[in-house]
Amino acid sequence: MATLDLTSISKSFGNAAVLHDISLAIRDKEFVVFVGPSGCGKSTLLRIIAGLEAATSGQIVIEGRDVSREHPVERGIAMVFQSYALYPHLTVYENIAFPLRVQKLAEAEVRQKVGRAAEILQLTDKLQLKPGQLSGGQRQRVAIGRSIVRNPKVFLFDEPLSNLDAALRGDMRVELSQLHRSLNATMVYVTHDQIEAMTMADRIVVLNAGRVEQFGTPMELYHHPATKFVASFIGQPNMNLVPATVREATGEGVTVELAGGHVMSVPVEGHAAMKGAKVEVGIRPENVTLAEGAGLDITVNVLERLGGVSITYGTIAGGTRFCATLPGDAAVAEGRNIALAVDPRDCHVFDASGKVLRRRQAPALVA
Amino acid sequence: MMDRYTWPQTIGIYACILVFLTFILLPFFEMFMASLRPLEHLFRAPYQFWSDDFSFGAYSRMWDTVPLLGRYIFNSVFIATAVTAITMVFVVPAAYAYARLDFPFKNASLAIFLGVNMFTGAVLLIPLYRVLRSLGLLNTYWAMIVPGVAFLIPTGIWLLRSYLEKIPRELEEAAYVDGATRMYTLRRVVLPLAVPGLIVVGSSVFIGAYAQQFLFAITFNQTRAYQPLPAGLFEFIGYQSVTWNEMMAAALTGVLPVMLIFLFLQKYLVAGLTAGAIKE
Numbered sequence: 076m077a078t079l080d081l082t083s084i085s086k087s088f089g090n091a092a093v094l095h096d097i098s099l100a101i102r103d104k105e106f107v108v109f110v111g112p113s114g115c116g117k118s119t120l121l122r123i124i125a126g127l128e129a130a131t132s133g134q135i136v137i138e139g140r141d142v143s144r145e146h147p148v149e150r151g152i153a154m155v156f157q158s159y160a161l162y163p164h165l166t167v168y169e170n171i172a173f174p175l176r177v178q179k180l181a182e183a184e185v186r187q188k189v190g191r192a193a194e195i196l197q198l199t200d201k202l203q204l205k206p207g208q209l210s211g212g213q214r215q216r217v218a219i220g221r222s223i224v225r226n227p228k229v230f231l232f233d234e235p236l237s238n239l240d241a242a243l244r245g246d247m248r249v250e251l252s253q254l255h256r257s258l259n260a261t262m263v264y265v266t267h268d269q270i271e272a273m274t275m276a277d278r279i280v281v282l283n284a285g286r287v288e289q290f291g292t293p294m295e296l297y298h299h300p301a302t303k304f305v306a307s308f309i310g311q312p313n314m315n316l317v318p319a320t321v322r323e324a325t326g327e328g329v330t331v332e333l334a335g336g337h338v339m340s341v342p343v344e345g346h347a348a349m350k351g352a353k354v355e356v357g358i359r360p361e362n363v364t365l366a367e368g369a370g371l372d373i374t375v376n377v378l379e380r381l382g383g384v385s386i387t388y389g390t391i392a393g394g395t396r397f398c399a400t401l402p403g404d405a406a407v408a409e410g411r412n413i414a415l416a417v418d419p420r421d422c423h424v425f426d427a428s429g430k431v432l433r434r435r436q437a438p439a440l441v442a
Numbered sequence: 443m444m445d446r447y448t449w450p451q452t453i454g455i456y457a458c459i460l461v462f463l464t465f466i467l468l469p470f471f472e473m474f475m476a477s478l479r480p481l482e483h484l485f486r487a488p489y490q491f492w493s494d495d496f497s498f499g500a501y502s503r504m505w506d507t508v509p510l511l512g513r514y515i516f517n518s519v520f521i522a523t524a525v526t527a528i529t530m531v532f533v534v535p536a537a538y539a540y541a542r543l544d545f546p547f548k549n550a551s552l553a554i555f556l557g558v559n560m561f562t563g564a565v566l567l568i569p570l571y572r573v574l575r576s577l578g579l580l581n582t583y584w585a586m587i588v589p590g591v592a593f594l595i596p597t598g599i600w601l602l603r604s605y606l607e608k609i610p611r612e613l614e615e616a617a618y619v620d621g622a623t624r625m626y627t628l629r630r631v632v633l634p635l636a637v638p639g640l641i642v643v644g645s646s647v648f649i650g651a652y653a654q655q656f657l658f659a660i661t662f663n664q665t666r667a668y669q670p671l672p673a674g675l676f677e678f679i680g681y682q683s684v685t686w687n688e689m690m691a692a693a694l695t696g697v698l699p700v701m702l703i704f705l706f707l708q709k710y711l712v713a714g715l716t717a718g719a720i721k722e
Contacts, residue, residue, distance in 0.1 A: 127615055148621035160616035164634045174620035176630075221620070 077138055077151070077228035077261040078103050079124070084133035086119055086285075093119050094285045097133070101263065101278075106255050109265045110272040110308070111282035118233055120282070121265045125154045125231050137228060153222035154231040157238065159214045161206040161221075167193075168202040171220040178225075192220040195257065212243045216250075223258065232264040236271060248274055269309055273297075281305045303429040306357050312386060312398045316355045316425070324349040329424055329432065331356055335392040337371045341422045343432040354432075357423035360386070360400040363415045365407070370414035373397050378409050389413070470694075477501070477691035484686050501695070504688035507678060510666060514674030515696050518652065521583065521670055525590040525651035526644055532595050533643065537602035538628055542614070552603075555596035567661050574662055585662035586655050586670065593654065594647045601646060605639030606632065645707045652700055671696040 079101040086094040093116045101107050109117040122128040124135060126147040135143045135150075142150040153174075161170050169176075171192055175185045193199045196216040206214055215235060222230055232251075236244045252275050255262055266272055272279045273293045281288040281296065281304070289301040293309075300306035306314045319331040322338070324345030332338045333356060341356065363371070373389035380403065387399045387407055399415055407413050424432045447455065476484060478496040505511055539545070540552060570589055571580075579585050609632060617627040633640070656672035663669060671692070678689035 125619055127619065146621070147619040152619070154616070154619045156612045156616055158610060158612050160610070160612040162613060162631055162635075173617070173622075173630075177617075177621045177626065221616075225620070 078136075079229055079261060079263070080134075080136040081120075081124070082134040082136065084120065084123060084130045084135070086116070086123060086128065087131050092285060094123075094130075097285075097287055099280060099287070099290060101261060104259055104261055106252075106262045106264065106275060106277045107280060108272040108276035108278075109263065109280045109282055110267065110269055111288075112308075113267055115282040116285040117265045117267075117280075117282045121154075121231050121233055121263060124229070124263060125152055126150055127154075148225075151228035152231055153225055153227035153229075154233065155215075155218045155222050155235045157234040159206075159218040159235075159238075161214055161217055163206055165205075166202065167198060167204055167206065167209070167217050167220075170206065170217055171198075171202075171224055173221060174225045188224045189220075192224050195223070195254070196220050211239045212247060215239065215247060219251075219254065228261065230258075230260055230262040232262065234266055235264075236266070237268070244271075251275060270311065273309065279309075281308060283308075299431070299434065300357075300423065301431055303355065303357070303425040303431070306423055306425070306431070310359055310361075312360045312400065314423070315358045315360065315397050317358060317391065317395055317397065319354050319356045319424075321345070321349045321352045321354055324352075327435070329354075331424065333371065333391070334395050335372060339417065339419045339422070341419045341424050342435045343422075343424045344435060345424075345432055349426075353427055355425045357425060358397075358417055359421065360398045362421035363399045363401075363417050365401060365405055366414040366416035368414070370416045371397075372412060372414050373399070374412050375407055375409050378407060387413075473690045473694055477687050477694060479687055481683070481685060481687055500685075500687040500691040504678075504685075504692045504695075507685055507688050508674065508692070510669075510674065510677075511671075511692055513667060514669055514671040515699075517583075517668060517674075518655065518670040518672070518696060519699055521586050521590070521655050522648050522651040524583070524587050525594065525655075526648045528587065528591045529594045529598055529647045529651075530640070530644060532591070533598035533602055533647075534633070534640070535628075536595070537599045537606055538632065540599060540603045541606035542611075552600070555599060558593075559596050564657060567657070571661060579662075581663050581665045581668070583668055586658045586668075589658050589662070590651050590654060594650050597650065598643050598647050602636070602639055602643045605642070606636055609635050641707055645703065648703070649700065 079099075081097055081099045081101075084094055084097040085092065097120060099107075109120060111117050119128060123130045126142075126145065130143065133143075134141055137150055137152075147154070162173065165173070168189055171189045172185050175188060180188075189202070190199070193202055196219060198213065198216055198220060201209060201213060201217075206217060209217065215238075218235070235251075236247050239247060248271060251264075255275075264271075264275065276293055278290060278292050279296055280290045283304050289296060289305045291299075296305055296309045300309065303316065307316065317333050317335075319333045321329055322332055323330040324347055326344055326346065328340050328342045329345035329349065330338065330340045331354060371391065373387075373391050375387055375389045377388040379386040379388075383403050385401045385403055385405050385407065387401055387405075389397050389399070391397050397415075401407060420436045423434065426432065475491075477500050478498065479493060480495055480497070480499075483490070483493050483495070508514075540548065574580050574585050574588070579588060613631055613635075614627050617631050622630070655670045659668075659670050659673040663673075666674075675689055675692060675696075678685050678692065
């Protein structure tokens with residue numbers, strides 16, 4: 076049972092506060108991804124969990140034990156670094172064996188543990204090579220091997236795939252997910268790549284400017300983003316945010332007039348006082364279709380035909396950019412005006428402070 | 443390619459190299475020529491570059507003129523080696539501390555080290571003499587080794603620190619997360635990776651030690667058996683005549699070990715001086 080609880084973690088470097096009062100409860104065997112733009116504090120938070128940095132205030136509890144002042148080894152964590160941090164002068168075998176050598180284990184035990192790790196990671200025939208002779212993916216596996224020989228309670232990954240090329244990254248994502256299942260361990264993973272977050276995570280922590288924007292499953296974040304920031308961070312291409320004015324608002328729904336004049340009633344929980352307020356309507360590119368008749372009018376500027384889909388970048392009258400993912404054979408062309416049909420039930424409404432209005436008819440959550 | 447030059451530029455570059463090399467190498471060449479000439483030819487006027495009676499006789503006679511010559515050469519190498527070894531023992535942990543740890547007056551003390559280097563040993567000879575006398579080290583090998591070490595530590599720290607700073611911090615963090623202590627990390631991770639840097643610093647300290655021993659030898663040591671070569675060369679100056687050709691021969695023979703070491707380590711020196719300049 077390796078639960079990881081963070082209580083009111085704050086961190087400042089001098090006068091610059093990078094983390095503000097972060098509390099998270101990570102469950103046993105959970106794969107949690109910290110995601111956010113660069114500089115949001117996600118790596119610092121991971122380093123605090125690892126024990127490489129001390130939090131200015133707050134508590135780290137692993138398995139119910141306060142480890143805030145303990146050494147990484149006593150905490151029972153292992154970390155995989157972005158640059159792999161392999162020792163270039165040691166063989167793969169010695170790299171993986173390094174934590175065991177520190178513990179001064181007997182050679183037979185070392186050989187057995189390294190052998191098992193190498194087997195899991197398919198490195199058995201590479202053990203006598205130096206890291207310089209390996210490909211990026213293999214180096215990454217050696218780094219993971221070094222973390223698993225010690226049987227830690229919590230694995231920490233600091234952007235481990237960002238140095239790999241796109242194809243390999245896809246493969247490693249699958250491998251890491253399988254590894255998580257076979258090791259049955261709690262894992263915390265930092266990335267700036269929302270696709271990695273969406274595909275691997277049990278739950279995602281979205282960080283922005285040192286604060287937790289939202290902590291939830293990938294589908295919660297996708298269908299019920301708590302803030303405009305989460306909404307635009309999750310999903311590819313990014314969610315469109317169209318300025319709008321509230322014409323009428325009740326607990327049942329909000330009628331808005333989008334920039335460009337399109338009017339629709341979105342089934343979100345509003346209140347009468349919102350009438351006349353400026354809001355933003357979030358519409359995902361994948362939730363629009365070409366309209367049969369009238370709809371949301373956009374002028375197509377750039378068209379990317381990917382075969383299966385055509386990603387259409389355009390502008391709404393008034394200059395707001397709008398992106399739509401249309402079928403591969405959609406009858407659109409650059410420079411043309413098209414009308415898009417939007418189902419109001421797929422839309423999100425964000426108030427002036429960026430907070431979402433609760434959706435009343437959202438898709439059932441994936442458990 | 444960045445290093446394409448037009449032919450006038452190429453000629454200019456080679457001309458400059460020629461001028462510099464002439465200044466540096468001509469004394470060595472003249473030393474060698476002088477060592478080959480019979481003594482009376484050295485004073486011949488007008489100067490005659492080529493003589494028919496060149497011989498390597500000076501190279502065998504010098505051992506008779508100065509019987510302790512072999513000992514002097516040994517002393518030179520021994521003192522320089524001892525200075526290098528002791529200096530490295532101090533420089534390695536100090537440079538690591540400056541590269542990685544935070545402590546009060548870190549930058550101030552580094553600046554002071556650099557400042558110390560601005561004083562040549564000559565300025566401090568008299569105070570040093572008193573210190574060594576109080577410690578009872580005059581007329582021992584230590585009289586040349588101790589000040590040698592003291593003067594070479596600052597440069598060593600500066601050189602090695604910048605090398606150690608280029609070793610990725612993540613490697614040490616990884617070792618730390620895996621439970622390794624600082625000393626274990628230094629021994630198993632940092633030093634093996636710093637070998638080229640250690641060679642660079644070691645050889646530059648050795649050269650420094652070889653070059654500076656003359657001053658310390660003639661001031662702090664009167665014992666002939668402990669004299670290094672540069673001081674020992676004085677014995678070629680006799681009461682009636684100076685056997686210049688033998689002195690030149692002895693000087694060249696004494697410089698030879700250093701030159702050989704340099705030839706072997708040259709590629710490390712170049713690699714070390716440019717390490718980290720580009721992303722690998």
